[in-house]
Amino acid sequence: MTQIDEIARGIHRISTWSPQAGITYNQFLIDDELPTLIHTGTFGQYDGVRDAIRRVLDPARLAHIVLLHWEGDENGGMERFLAQAPQARLVGSELSITLNARAFGLGDRAAGVRDGEALDLGRHRLRFLETPHVHHWDSMMVFEEESRSLFPSDLYLQPGEQPPVTTENLSSEMLAAYRSAGIFAHEQPVRDVLPRLEQLRPDWIHAMHGATIAGDALAPYTEALRKHEFAYRGTLLGRAVSETAHAAVQSD
Numbered sequence: 001m002t003q004i005d006e007i008a009r010g011i012h013r014i015s016t017w018s019p020q021a022g023i024t025y026n027q028f029l030i031d032d033e034l035p036t037l038i039h040t041g042t043f044g045q046y047d048g049v050r051d052a053i054r055r056v057l058d059p060a061r062l063a064h065i066v067l068l069h070w071e072g073d074e075n076g077g078m079e080r081f082l083a084q085a086p087q088a089r090l091v092g093s094e095l096s097i098t099l100n101a102r103a104f105g106l107g108d109r110a111a112g113v114r115d116g117e118a119l120d121l122g123r124h125r126l127r128f129l130e131t132p133h134v135h136h137w138d139s140m141m142v143f144e145e146e147s148r149s150l151f152p153s154d155l156y157l158q159p160g161e162q163p164p165v166t167t168e169n170l171s172s173e174m175l176a177a178y179r180s181a182g183i184f185a186h187e188q189p190v191r192d193v194l195p196r197l198e199q200l201r202p203d204w205i206h207a208m209h210g211a212t213i214a215g216d217a218l219a220p221y222t223e224a225l226r227k228h229e230f231a232y233r234g235t236l237l238g239r240a241v242s243e244t245a246h247a248a249v250q251s252d
């Protein structure tokens, strides 16, 4: 069951709970002159996400489909959304578009962006941050200036079926989920980007999994990322990889 909730003016959180994965998959619709979808969800989540968008606007009007890194739960639905929104452009980091979109044959409809570039949607304005190796090589984040919304993708996620907005400190659960999934190769690229995120002073942190975190509640999450280990230590999606494989990674 996919739900949609308006969090800030014109910013809608679309969320699907997966009991199997133990997380929600969230996408964000920005209702503006140039309607924009941030994350598409997986290929299989397309119908639910599209129907949720329909409660706010016609999905054929989408002008931008923004992906924050190339991965199934992030942009697995992009071809289906591009097919039903003839004017839509795919927007990703320049690296993501060069490495992936062009090589997958989607270059004609894709635009790569660099750190500091902006995109006006009407009332809302997106500012792009390149955040390489925060999870993936091609990762970026988006800051929406009018609502002071940060879209950090998989950073600041919380496991469990969370409400649209939280003020709770779920940082221990966040770190445990990272250690179990093994989605960060190393702590350092994350820690390098934290001061930039703090300087933005976001009012809303729209995590891709879990709740949107209210700005005042963010500090303990950031502190936890600074103080504790959360990078890959031999576990992938809860499964211990073989001793040999883990030793090979450690000695690199």
Ligand SMILES: [Fe+2]
Residues within 6 Å of the ligand: 069, 071, 074, 135, 154
């Ligand atoms: Fe991801």
Ligand SMILES: [Fe+2]
Residues within 6 Å of the ligand: 073, 074, 153, 154, 208, 209
């Ligand atoms: Fe994700």
